Amino acid sequence: MSVLSLADVYRARRRIEGRVYRTPLIESPSLSAIAGMPVFLKLETVQPTGSFKLRGASNALAQLAEQGCRKVVTASTGNHGRAVAHAARALGIEATVCMSALVPENKVEAVRALGAHVRIAGKSQDDAEHEALRLVREESFAYVPPFDDLNVIAGQATIGLEIVEALPDVAHIVVPLSGGGLFAGVAFAAKSTDSAIRMSGVTMARGAAMHASLAAGRPVLVDEVETLADSLGGGIGLENRYTYQLTRDFIDHTVLLDEASIARGIVHAYEQERLVVEGAAAVGIAALLDGRLRDSRVQRGPLVLIVTGSNIDINLHRRIVSAMPAQSHSYQTP
Numbered sequence: 001m002s003v004l005s006l007a008d009v010y011r012a013r014r015r016i017e018g019r020v021y022r023t024p025l026i027e028s029p030s031l032s033a034i035a036g037m038p039v040f041l042k043l044e045t046v047q048p049t050g051s052f053k054l055r056g057a058s059n060a061l062a063q064l065a066e067q068g069c070r071k072v073v074t075a076s077t078g079n080h081g082r083a084v085a086h087a088a089r090a091l092g093i094e095a096t097v098c099m100s101a102l103v104p105e106n107k108v109e110a111v112r113a114l115g116a117h118v119r120i121a122g123k124s125q126d127d128a129e130h131e132a133l134r135l136v137r138e139e140s141f142a143y144v145p146p147f148d149d150l151n152v153i154a155g156q157a158t159i160g161l162e163i164v165e166a167l168p169d170v171a172h173i174v175v176p177l178s179g180g181g182l183f184a185g186v187a188f189a190a191k192s193t194d195s196a197i198r199m200s201g202v203t204m205a206r207g208a209a210m211h212a213s214l215a216a217g218r219p220v221l222v223d224e225v226e227t228l229a230d231s232l233g234g235g236i237g238l239e240n241r242y243t244y245q246l247t248r249d250f251i252d253h254t255v256l257l258d259e260a261s262i263a264r265g266i267v268h269a270y271e272q273e274r275l276v277v278e279g280a281a282a283v284g285i286a287a288l289l290d291g292r293l294r295d296s297r298v299q300r301g302p303l304v305l306i307v308t309g310s311n312i313d314i315n316l317h318r319r320i321v322s323a324m325p326a327q328s329h330s331y332q333t334p
């Protein structure tokens with residue numbers, strides 16, 4: 001816990017001010033009715049590059065730029081790569097992004113469009129990461145990790161600050177969980193403010209490396225599988241330094257979701273909230289719809305779901321939405 005201080009998080013906020021938005025926290029009438037308590041959505045979907053990842057990347061890159069760094073490399077399933085590309089361009093730094101061949105084409109193109117070089121390496125997140133580390137060793141790039149880095153974690157933690165400031169009586173925060181940078185940061189900020197705030201992590205049932213690692217009691221490898229929540233894929237690294245321990249220390253509850261449930265979350269976000277969200281961002285909504293967030297310790301809320309990103313292939317989104325019959329009830333007022 002002592003690896004990070006609240007002062008680091010406030011410094012991160014000052015550093016990224018003007019580069020990322022303080023995002024809206026909106027009440028969801030439909031989800032509040034279903035949950036029987038106030039439910040709020042933290043809309044990271046509106047960030048430039050379409051996800052919260054810009055917070056951590058901007059904080060890490062601003063510090064590297066202060067140190068005179070001119071070229072950075074990262075490995076990414078998409079959103080982190082996009083964020084690094086965007087932040088690098090804003091700071092006048094050259095960015096190279098290594099990705100595995102499993103990353104969807106729309107995400108690859110998006111990174112190129114932001115002015116970064118893309119390097120496709122191997123079939124897994126770990127292969128892409130090895131290539132990035134080779135560039136660091138052999139060509140003196142600075143590495144920007146997607147989650148296991150204190151500057152990245154402090155950047156993501158600014159979401160936690162915004163939530164407790166906007167909603168001081170928040171009882172429960174629900175976070176999509178992959179490498180754990182987001183979870184660790186938000187949980188640190190929230191629990192530093194009020195240790196009673198309950199923290200849930202939600203991820204897909206198959207290929208969830210952090211969940212498998214927590215169950216094993218140490219970082220372990222998992223096979224990557226295709227999932228609608230593609231931004232939650234990838235390993236946590238056998239040499240994980242920070243996010244495994246921070247997540248283990250702060251997590252109160254883990255929810256694992258199947259693909260049909262994630263699809264329902266995407267459809268609910270679209271039909272009831274009028275939001276286009278990617279699978280990884282829909283898992284909190286999906287967990288709530290499945291009744292998986294009921295908790296006797298949190299009976300009155302408020303409950304906050306972090307809606308982490310909007311970067312879904314639009315044709316995939318259209319297929320998911322049209323495959324599911326429209327829900328009969330609508331809480332949306334015209």
Ligand SMILES: *Cc1c(COP(=O)(O)O)cnc(C)c1O
Pocket residue numbers: 051053079080146147176177178179180181182183231232278280281308309310
């Ligand atoms: C990266 C990402 C996550 C998970 O963040 P971690 O820090 O890796 O746990 C969740 N949702 C989206 C949209 C992401 O891009």
